[in-house]
Amino acid sequence: MPQRAAVKETFKSMSPSRFFYEYKELAGFSNPARALYQTVRELVENALDATDVHGIKPDIVVVIRRFGEARDKYTVAVLDNGIGIDPKHVPYAFAQVLYSSKYKLRQSRGRFGLGVKMAVLYAQMTTGEPVEVYTSPLGSKRIYYFKLKIDIEKNKPIVLGKGSWSKTNDWHGTLVKITIRGDWQRAGWRIKEYIKRTAIVTPYARIVLITPDGSIAIYPRVIEKVPPGPKEAKPHPHGVDIEMLKYLIKNSKAKTLREFLIESFQGVGRKTADKFLKEAGFDPNLDPHKLNDKMLEKLAAKLKEYKGFRSPSASALSPLGEEVIEAGLKAIFSPEFVTVVTRKPKAYEGHPFIVEVGIAYGGEIPPSSEPILLRYANKIPLLYDEKSDVAWKVVDPNNFDWKQYLVTFPAPLVVLTHICSTKIPYKGVGKESIADVSEIEHELKNAVREAARKLRAYILEKKREQETRRRLITFLKYMPEITRSLAVIAGDGKVSEEQLKEKLVECIVRKLGVPKEHVVKMISSYEVKIEE
Amino acid sequence: MTAEYIDIVDTQARKKALKVFREKFQKLIDQIMKGKPPVLLLPKRTLQNTIYDETRKLLLLGPEKLKRSFLDLHEAKKFMQTLLMTRIIYEALARDEYPTIRDLYYRGKHTIIFRDEKGKRHEENTWDEQRESDAVIRDIEVLTGLLREEMLILSKEKGKVVGNMRIRSGGDVIDLSRMGHGAYSIESTPDLIEFLDVDAEFVLVVEKDAVFQQLHRIGFWRKYKAILITSAGQPDRATRRFVRRLNEELGLPVYILTDADPYGWYIYSVFKIGSITLSYESERLATPAARFLGVSMSDIFGAKGKKPYLTEAERRNFIIKAKDADIKRAKELLAYKWFQTPKWKTEIDIFLKKKAKLEIEALAGKGLRFLAFKYIPEKIETGDWIE
Known part of the structure; x- marks a missing residue:
């Protein structure tokens, strides 16, 4: 995998697995409470990335339960209906640090390709339990099963068990089970809050959370439309550093700098490339693979500075909407x-x-x-x-x-x-x-x-309405007393309460500037009783 | 109550009041039927709108009017209360009843229940305290120009009268000179009293009921041809109206005898000028010609060219030290126009200087005969009063 090659250069002296094993708090696994929260988060985010990004309405079940008799060990299981994982990739996806399908320039939930592997590492450290994965890729007729650990020194997956069997239903997706030391007591409310907040921005998903305290939270699907997922995009020249530049050159078959710029960056055409290279003092026909470290540094700096590039494209972004x-x-x-x-x-x-x-x-x-x-x-x-x-x-x-x-x-x-x-x-x-x-x-x-x-x-509008309503209620509630008194004083049916009421309603309508039907409707739903 | 027992005077008063009500409120009905928002226009009953009429020597309501509009959120309830009270009084008049203000309070006190469009139940009382309904009655008085007595609304009788005089009340002839040791209670509706014949030269109003009884038993009114009245403290409206009628219709001079302190002076002021808070009634209740007979400060301490009625020793025994509240009240009185005459200024000045007050009973203590046969007649004879 080309990504692996690039990353390996970054961590020469220490295996990435070893590195993160030593510095687990960097990835949010600093204590059992935080680790439990982080594990749920990583698994749920992977589940969402496997569904909505691909246009599938997510159906996700999260189960957290005690592991055996121990009070501080929990199994977190997350089931989704996503695209599943190619069984070839499963060991790497779960048991090799920095192997990720997401190390690309596109907006996605995870970024470092780290999360779920940190959870696996943490599980190994605290409970010694392997991760278990069931997956059935979209279109596959089989379900695949893996039981994995990480070889920390070699940063390689250890497959403890695997199997597969044919499907009896049309499920596709992934189920992951990780057993770690956790602290539900302290992490519980935050996990619940996390799921709730996730549900807020995924109303097209159905999410169920079953917790060790026996509570079940169900967030039903409230809209049917899944927002379009983000597209991949080439990087913008302003957003590039030396490491990335090296990575891009390595993956490019371009023979000249001009070609390389046009191919590898967004919004760069022939004209822009030439203009930039001239200003930066590079020969457009230079082979990019021949640049030394000093020249790379200069190129990266110039790319960042140059004002003539078009603004970055937002096509890779996926707002919630x-x-x-x-x-x-x-x-x-x-x-x-x-x-x-x-x-x-x-x-x-x-x-x-x-x-x-x-x-x-x-x-x-x-x-x-x-x-x-x-x-x-x-x-x-x-x-x-x-x-x-x-x-x-x-x-x-x-x-x-x-x-x-x-x-x-x-x-x-x-x-x-x-x-x-x-x-x-x-x-x-x-x-x-x-x-x-x-x-x-x-x-x-x-x-x-x-x-x-x-x-x-x-x-403002509501206040106005409330004020009008308050006035209307006041007038309507006192009206019967007034019309009754006047009818009595007028005497002998000279003018009836009903006649007076009708006229007063007209007055009220005019005074409040509300539609008459509204007042009449309100009166009909009103009941004024005078208890004497 | 059957018709045959009812006095014709009562019936006529009722008819008159009912007519005023119908006329006033027909205007409101007309407004509504023309599609205009109903508005009541009534004189403002505020201190700012109270005016002292110097020529008539009366406190009167000023020209400011209050617009009470039903379609004004802040006025709507008052408007409703006014109409409710109007109906209750109107019905009482029409049914030959004599409600008291307390009765009216109870008759109008009920709960308005309404359910809004959401089915929520709201409850509200038409009024909660008698203070509220009393205020509405006063509004109706200024609105109709009828005093509550003219609407046949009764209140507790407080004032008493004896004297050589015959009156007709409720169809009966009453001889006020034949009341034994008792006296005639001045009824709530003094306008319905008919004066038949009188043999008297002046009216003496005594603040204190006890002093009234003493003067009555010793035969003061027979000896001096007086109509003797007591208000028993702050005068009620009936007593004030009765005194006014004696002065106005029979031309009898009115002398007022109170304690020598700011509260006594204010009682005199209410008889003469009217009550500050209820100025609208003054026109019918006040007696501008009433004279303050005593007890004056100069009676106690003497003044330029006047010997005091009390000796040094008596003063020591009878006078009481004025309280802070008395001093404060006296200073307030000084601010009123009708207390700004030279004689009143002298009175109040002496009081503020000596910080002393005296009850009429103290003069009776010097000897009832002194009070009845020397002090009062001498002061009247020598014109030793304050106007």
């Missing part, structure tokens, strides 16, 4: 108002990104002293380190004037932010919060403002 965010927020929060803003693609340092913001308000949202913030990056919920995330910086009532938009805390307000990019600027390896990149912050701010303006209009 208005329909998905709206359906998700409605299904989980039952709010009275939802609005979604999807901004146009922008770029930072050569990486295209799109910001989406959804605001849900009122209804069954519990009022709280600050916005309930739901952060997502490439469709993954981010749960930890909220206050250090750029999204919090934007929606924080200390920075954002919510009052201007008629929201006064405590308020029933949910703000969902989604940033999708071919490269998310995470703070740290934990991938739980996004750094203060000014372009992203700016887009977030504009998106939140735009959504908040719509919310303001809604609140």
Whole structure:
């Protein structure tokens, strides 16, 4: 595999498996609670990547249960209806670090090809249990079974057992079981919250979570349409570093620099290539494979600096879309108002990104002293380190004037932010919060403002309606007393209560400027009784 | 109540009130039938809209009007309460009843129940406290120009009268000179009293009921041809109206005798000018010609060219030290126009200087005969009163 070759160069002195074994906290496996959460996350994200990315409506079951009698060992099993895995690749996909089908320039949930293997490594370290995989690729008539471990020193899979049998139904997808040391007591609420937040942005999925405490959470499918998956894209010259440049050259059959640029980068044509190379001081006919380290360094720097390239293409990005965010927020929060803003693609340092913001308000949202913030990056919920995330910086009532938009805390307000990019600027390896990149912050701010303006209009209209309703109720409730008194004083049926009522209703209609049918309808559903 | 027992005077009063109600509220009905939002226009009953009429020496309601509109969210309930109370009073008038303000409160107090379109039940009382219904009655008084007595609404009788005078009330002739040791209670509807014949030269109103009884038993009113009245404290409306009628219709001068303190002065002020909070009734209840006979500060301490009625020793025994509240009240009175005459200024100045007050009972303590046969007649004879 070409990817493997490239990566091996990066970790010469230590096997990648050994490296991550030593530095497990880097990948989010710092303690049993975090490890349990991380394992669920990796498996669920793989399950989603195997389904919706390929246009399949996800059907995912997550089961976490105690392993044997031990109080600190758990088996996590995740079943999906995805495209399955070619049995040839299964040992590498689960038991060789940095083997990944996702090491490409496209927005996807995982990126480092690390997650599930870290879980396997962690399982090996803490319980000694191998990973078990059942998979049936799309179109296959068989189900394949593997029992795997990792040879940590050699970074090679150890196949402990395998088998296959023919299918009796039309299931396709993957079931993975990993047994690790975990801490459900501490990780439980976060795992539940993670699944809930995942369900919010995948309303086209059916997700079931069965937990060791015996609870079952079912998130039904609320919309049928699966959003189109992201396409692969060539890298943008601004987003390239030396390592990547080396990797690209190695994989290129181009004979000249000009050819290489046109083939390997997006938005670079003959004219742009020549103009750039001239300005950068390179011979366009030079063989790229002959560049030395110094020249590579110079080329990488010039590529980053040059202003003449077209903006990065957003075709590789897959925003959630208005329909998905709206359906998700409605299904989980039952709010009275939802609005979604999807901004146009922008770029930072050569990486295209799109910001989406959804605001849900009122209804069954519990009022709280600050916005309930739901952060997502490439469709993954981010749960930890909220206050250090750029999204919090934007929606924080200390920075954002919510009052201007008629929201006064405590308020029933949910703000969902989604940033999708071919490269998310995470703070740290934990991938739980996004750094203060000014372009992203700016887009977030504009998106939140735009959504908040719509919310303001809604609140204003609602206030107006409430006021009208309050007045209407007041008038209607006192009316019988007034018409009765006047009818008595007029005496002897000179004017009836009904006549007076009719006229008063006309007055009220005119005064409030509401349609008469509305008032009449309200009166008919009203019941005013005078108890004496 | 059967018709034959009802006095014709009552019936006529009812007829008049009913007519006023019908006329006033027909306007409201007309407004509604023309499709206009119903609005009641009533004089404002506020201190700002209370005016002291210097020529008539009366507190009167000013020209400011209040628009009470049903279709104003903040006025809607008051509007409803006004109409509700109007109907209750109207029905009581029509049924020959004599409700008290407490009765009216209970008759109108009920719960409005309504269910909104979501089926939610809301409850609201028409009014909760008598304070609310009383305010509505006052609104109806200014709105119709009828005092509650004219609407045959009764209140507790407080005032009493004796004297050489015969009246007709409820069809009976009553001789106010033949009340024994008792007295005639001034009824809630003094306008329905007919004055038959009188043999009197002045009216003496005493604040204290006990002093009234003493003067009555010692034969004061017979000796001096007086109509003797007590308000038993703050005068009620009936007593004020009765005194006004004696002054206005019979031309009898009215003297008022109260304690020598700011509260006594204010009782006099209510008789003479009217009540500040209820200025709309003054026109019918106040007696601008009423005179403050005493007990005055100069009676106690003497003044330029006037010997005090009390000796140094008596003063020591009888006077009471004024409280802070008395001082405060006295200063408030100084702000009222009708207390800004030279004589009143002198009175209040002495009070503020001496910080002393005195009850009428103290003069009776000096000897009832002194009070009845020397102090009162001498002051009237020498014109030693304040106007």
